[in-house]
Amino acid sequence: MANRRPALNHTAMRNLNMALLLRLVRLHAPVSRAELAGLSGLTKAAVSSIVRDLLDVRLVREAAAPACSDPDDAAAPEIGRPGIDLELNPTAGYLLSVEIGVGYVSLLAADFALQIVARRTVETTPGASLDDALALVTALVKSASGPLAREGRPVLGMAVGVAGVVDTTTGVLLFAPNLGWRDAPLQDRLRRTFDAPIVVANEANLAALGESYFHPRPENNFLVYVSSGIGIGGGIVLHDELLTGARGFTGEIGHMTVDPGGLQCACGNIGCWETVASERALFRYARELRAERYPTRLKDVERLSIEMLVEAALARDRLALEALHRVGRWLGLGIANLINIYGPQRVALGGPMALAHEVLLPVIRGEVRRRAFPGVQDSIEIERAAYLGDAALMGGLAYVHKQIMEQPMRWIAGE
Template sequence: MGRKNSVDHSDMRDMNLALILNTLYKDAPLSRALLAARTGLNKATVSSIVKDLLALSLVRELGIDVSSTDVGRPAINLEPNSHAGYMIGIEIGVDFISLIVVNFAIEVVSRRYESTAKLYNQQAVLDRALFLLDESCEQVRKMKRPLFGIGIGVPGLVDVTTGKLLFAPNMGWQDVPLKEMVKAKFNVPVFLANEANLAALGESQFGAGVDSNFMVYLNSDVGLGGGIVLNGNLLHGASGFAGEVGHMTVERDGRPCNCGNRGCWETVAGRQALYRRIEEAISGGQTSWITAQIDGDFKRLSIPMIVEAAKQDDPVAVAALHETGEWLGIGIASLLNVINPQRVILGGSLSAAEAFVLPVVRETINRRALRWVREKVDIVTAKHGEDAAVMGCIAILFQNVIENPRKWMQETAVSE
């Protein structure tokens, strides 16, 4: 009986640690008295918990709260300690690697972005990703603070239990034990997940979905991925693959998709679909400002180039963006009718074209979604743009630290 009570008391203390830390992250600076008022814990419990968090270096004292009206000892404000530790988020995309190092205040302290277009095989890309991670881990080691973990985002089906990338159709990768590879090399907690799911979590925690209880994130890039967040938690589905919206069939006899199906949504609403429309129009003899920019090489097409052309009222660019926006709207209208979210967030490289795409998306939704559904939804672009997935990597690491800070500090302690 004594053992059970001891376990329960320890669990309750860890829950209170998490509650205090989460409250400070959202509302700092706060005094101990304000923490007690916000959390409903008594002042003695708050003081004891804060003492633990100070000892763990997870929070720090700022100085006297001059706004306090309490009589007696002056109140001292507290906030999360930005130097408590660091987290690394890395996205291995179809043609790039993006990496950030973030402190405990969710401030980016360094970043790397590299094209992998010239790395022609899987091993070369993996070697480069491990090299960039090694550089960043060494950066954290020099700061002599804990590395709380590494989050990895990839564009494909992921078994989150084993940490294996099962299938990435737009990369041609299958059965890659990424989590095991990274954990074996760096010996820190590692999380692997689908990049669109991570981006959804990143926008939910730190971006355009902060005040939304039920949101859908869409990542329109080489492919078209999605993530669904309900009350701050990702919906994983029965097999862990929820959110593969890009592989909904929207055309019965449509174009072949890299997944093996035909007529998938991403074949008409992704970045490659936009590029294809530009290429077909110019190859068909239509006049465009883009023609001189690419000099016959359609591999030089980019979203910024197409947006710049559209700003000049280039008819090819405007028409291609509008058609892509219409197909996005068609798919989103179906999603709204099925799951009825509060907010839809558009991210990925196509979000840079929001001025031309978003009005068409909204117009299409107004024509195709049920009125009672569309009247309750916001359609917005991602706050973090192409950084949404790496911010999601940080979100999943941060959640785990917050939920059990004592355990996390013990597991990632820095040897003096």
């Protein structure tokens, strides 16, 4: 955040103004210099000067004139001649985002205008070692970046999301119970192979950032992101800043205790939120309801998927509905706690469980109405996350993009 020295030096001030204009170009492109002056409060001369630098380093470019008049331009006729519109320059370079999940390694590559230019996924064998996973990451990155490098596009940065607790200040993976790894210096290992800025972070934290970055709210962009799948993860994001805690991680919301007399969690604790509101809990409820002879058309409750339960619930299958309602009530209870603690503007439900959003969201909202403070829950949005399968990968792209957008002077200086 802003430096607290009495006055910012010229370079820092210019970086702030550049970052501001870059952000406005991203959010409003195609946008003219005159419009940027109006949006930023900077003088037209200052905007012209900064834009010249941004054009020089190719972070922005002048957009081709539209073939016919753009209806959006009608909103600002008083500016006069709209001038040449600006947009982020897709050829500035590309961003890589890798996810090391349970059973797969995936990659997305995007240009600087955030258009996806490559996508790869490979499955991993259960119990794969860290070395195996890193070899796959290397192979995927080479396969995706080779063609782009031949076009002369530099790698601007790479994010690696992993299903575990990561100290983002050091890039060390502290604990990944579902992958069986502990205390792995992931960032250092990757830096030996790749000549680009690399960040390693928890996948659900990245997903939270991506949700905020790609779907911003202009007024009060304060998001609680809850991802429910095999476990529950998430992140708290205020104005595109991920809350990272004193040791570089936070958002381990799946392990808040909600049922002290309940079941043991994979983390060793008793009654964590994910023991009652994750995929495993959902399937357990289905089995329990079956044992209670709840009516259902589902044939085999031992082999269920969320998709099967959603399909059955939408066909009014009573067992499927009740199992989802139980998960929904527990999700609602935990979300009400998070709302009371953080007072967010919105809550996004992601992960595989969000496939059942049509059934879950009304139950969650009902529980929140009952449990969250009236003033805190007023006008809060509780909705499905924008990305499901790609959420962590999109979050990795957001992380790298945001770093460049906030420190454009580093690119000017060629650091």
